[in-house]
Amino acid sequence: MAAEILLYDLPDELIVHTFRFLDYQWLTVCRMVEKRFRNLADSEMLWKRLTRLDYKADQILWDCWTYRDFYSQVLHRFRYLPGWWLRNSEIIGGLLQITVEKDGINCYDCIPAVDGRFYANESHLGNVRILRQNESANGNDYCVRLNSPDVGNYYKLRKRRLFTISYLGRRLRMYCHQSDLAIQDGIFHRTCKMCTQTSNHDCELICPIRGQRFIEKLENGGFRFSCQDQEAHESMDEKYWLEVEHGFRVLSDRALTSLMSYLMVSEMYYFRSIKFKCLRDAASFTAIPYKLSGLSTAALPDDVLLPRAGLYNGTYSVHGLELIECYFDMVHDELAFVGRKVTGDQNVPARELTFTAYVNRRLLLNEDDIASPNNLSLAVQAHEDSDFAVNDIASFRNQPFFGDHPWHWDCSGMTLDRCCGRYMSEGQIADSGFSLPAFSPQVLAVHSDKCFTLSWIELGCVSVFFRCDTQPHCDSL
Amino acid sequence: MIQLCSNDDPPVSFTVPRKAVELSKTIKTMLEDLEGFDMEQTPIPLPNVDAPTLELIVKWVEQHQDDPPPVEKPRVEDDDSDDSDADDDQEPEVVIPEWDKKFLPTDDEQKNQLFKLLNAANYLEIKPLLDIGCKYVADKISGQTVEWVRDYLNMENDYTPEEEAKLKEEIAWAEGL
Numbered sequence: 001m002a003a004e005i006l007l008y009d010l011p012d013e014l015i016v017h018t019f020r021f022l023d024y025q026w027l028t029v030c031r032m033v034e035k036r037f038r039n040l041a042d043s044e045m046l047w048k049r050l051t052r053l054d055y056k057a058d059q060i061l062w063d064c065w066t067y068r069d070f071y072s073q074v075l076h077r078f079r080y081l082p083g084w085w086l087r088n089s090e091i092i093g094g095l096l097q098i099t100v101e102k103d104g105i106n107c108y109d110c111i112p113a114v115d116g117r118f119y120a121n122e123s124h125l126g127n128v129r130i131l132r133q134n135e136s137a138n139g140n141d142y143c144v145r146l147n148s149p150d151v152g153n154y155y156k157l158r159k160r161r162l163f164t165i166s167y168l169g170r171r172l173r174m175y176c177h178q179s180d181l182a183i184q185d186g187i188f189h190r191t192c193k194m195c196t197q198t199s200n201h202d203c204e205l206i207c208p209i210r211g212q213r214f215i216e217k218l219e220n221g222g223f224r225f226s227c228q229d230q231e232a233h234e235s236m237d238e239k240y241w242l243e244v245e246h247g248f249r250v251l252s253d254r255a256l257t258s259l260m261s262y263l264m265v266s267e268m269y270y271f272r273s274i275k276f277k278c279l280r281d282a283a284s285f286t287a288i289p290y291k292l293s294g295l296s297t298a299a300l301p302d303d304v305l306l307p308r309a310g311l312y313n314g315t316y317s318v319h320g321l322e323l324i325e326c327y328f329d330m331v332h333d334e335l336a337f338v339g340r341k342v343t344g345d346q347n348v349p350a351r352e353l354t355f356t357a358y359v360n361r362r363l364l365l366n367e368d369d370i371a372s373p374n375n376l377s378l379a380v381q382a383h384e385d386s387d388f389a390v391n392d393i394a395s396f397r398n399q400p401f402f403g404d405h406p407w408h409w410d411c412s413g414m415t416l417d418r419c420c421g422r423y424m425s426e427g428q429i430a431d432s433g434f435s436l437p438a439f440s441p442q443v444l445a446v447h448s449d450k451c452f453t454l455s456w457i458e459l460g461c462v463s464v465f466f467r468c469d470t471q472p473h474c475d476s477l
Numbered sequence: 478m479i480q481l482c483s484n485d486d487p488p489v490s491f492t493v494p495r496k497a498v499e500l501s502k503t504i505k506t507m508l509e510d511l512e513g514f515d516m517e518q519t520p521i522p523l524p525n526v527d528a529p530t531l532e533l534i535v536k537w538v539e540q541h542q543d544d545p546p547p548v549e550k551p552r553v554e555d556d557d558s559d560d561s562d563a564d565d566d567q568e569p570e571v572v573i574p575e576w577d578k579k580f581l582p583t584d585d586e587q588k589n590q591l592f593k594l595l596n597a598a599n600y601l602e603i604k605p606l607l608d609i610g611c612k613y614v615a616d617k618i619s620g621q622t623v624e625w626v627r628d629y630l631n632m633e634n635d636y637t638p639e640e641e642a643k644l645k646e647e648i649a650w651a652e653g654l
Contacts, residue, residue: 021616026615032623
């Protein structure tokens, strides 16, 4: 054996093994070194591995692509896109999820669960009969419910596809979805074939960097997306609105007219049509990276059950359901469970605090205390005077909750008799347009690690929060 | 104890505990195949390994003989068997232990020795040693220019200027070069 030995003299398998420890950048450098290295560095096995490690895309469903081409021309090019983003629409806000899927890189708008509250026990809305999906509609004046009025639905996070960067057929093409409620929705899944309003159209590709980028990257790390065909978006109509906001499909034009005339007289129409306008404006929006902040669970007391941090569907009376991110944080040196709006409304917009519950201000209440908002107010005052000290921890962890109560209950079809802990909280309220914002006393009651309620003492109503079944991937969760 | 012989003339032999020598899959398999023979008396010749390299190998296996055995997983290397949950994701990250950092011949004039060691580890199938050696070389290359890598590995550029220009275009996607 020669005394001199170079890396070059080593067998291919050894060089490839060395290359396994290189990332895409230095693998590319090795390609440039010389020809044998290029062939070895182009090994599909290496690029398949990088595809998996860097993008968790582990199935080759794009037959016409090699892993190396797919990595360099698709994944790397759009590398900053996959993940979670906050929608930068000022009042309504929202959350986007972008994932690498088999047909393309898809962007989904996450929308709260459908609010079944108004319709749960009504088989008629105005003079239109509402059917369940499995009932057959023989006449014309019908709507079909797309989800049964089930409390379980409140734990769902719905997703609506916004745009796709498609790479089928080795051709990169981008298009947006005017309406695509059915995909990965969880609630509508079984009916997706019946969804009629879907139409896709090409959208403008904004290409500021070397003419290559489809989507513009913003200074703050976000991106902006816009569609050429604004008209198509504006034509999204009432049928679509009913489907997105109310969760049922109208089966005839007559039913539509009749329903709209019924809904338009209610205050609900005003608030929710604003929300809908924002969905329509999806053709043009900006987004910034999303990451849930907050403390790790290690900082929490271990003698009580607390809700888990994460994304919640919260009931906000006439505003319907909203997405709230909840996390633990220190507020003025005090451990608090904080709720911040991901989607907002006319009064308190997205990105604002909605509540701050103080984990060390405990409340132990009896049946009388919760009989009325007035009693509750007095009971809270008494606890405040004694510095929120609760000695009987067993009773604290098993307290009565409203049975047949005088409160405005936001969640029909659900009864909560007990709760396993109550905490003093403050909720943010404001007039329309976020004018005169103020904090109002609340009581937070924990029902499980995935469900809690907030009783707004001054407003005399109760909001219920359900932890979404899909959670953004965040370190602190 | 097992005796290993280098390929020098005359051969240099090393006496190694069996447990240590079995870190080499090649030798382990050989010993299993020869079960029943008195291997303590039969030196094993290693035609691909010279004395300085064998000395390093012996030092390494003796140091690592008590390491917990690596978890063996069936490796799927070919592309067509597309099992989406293949073990690549769980592939543990290779970390070079402190002792090994000092052990590896890392001075520039010892480069040849390093490559000989890698070659021997490959031949003897000592996976952990191969991993840390290859990782070391990869770390060395990472962050360097093409010219630096050529120089480090003593390699000649065998591209024509035209080919080189084309390649540069091809790799423009990987920024920061």
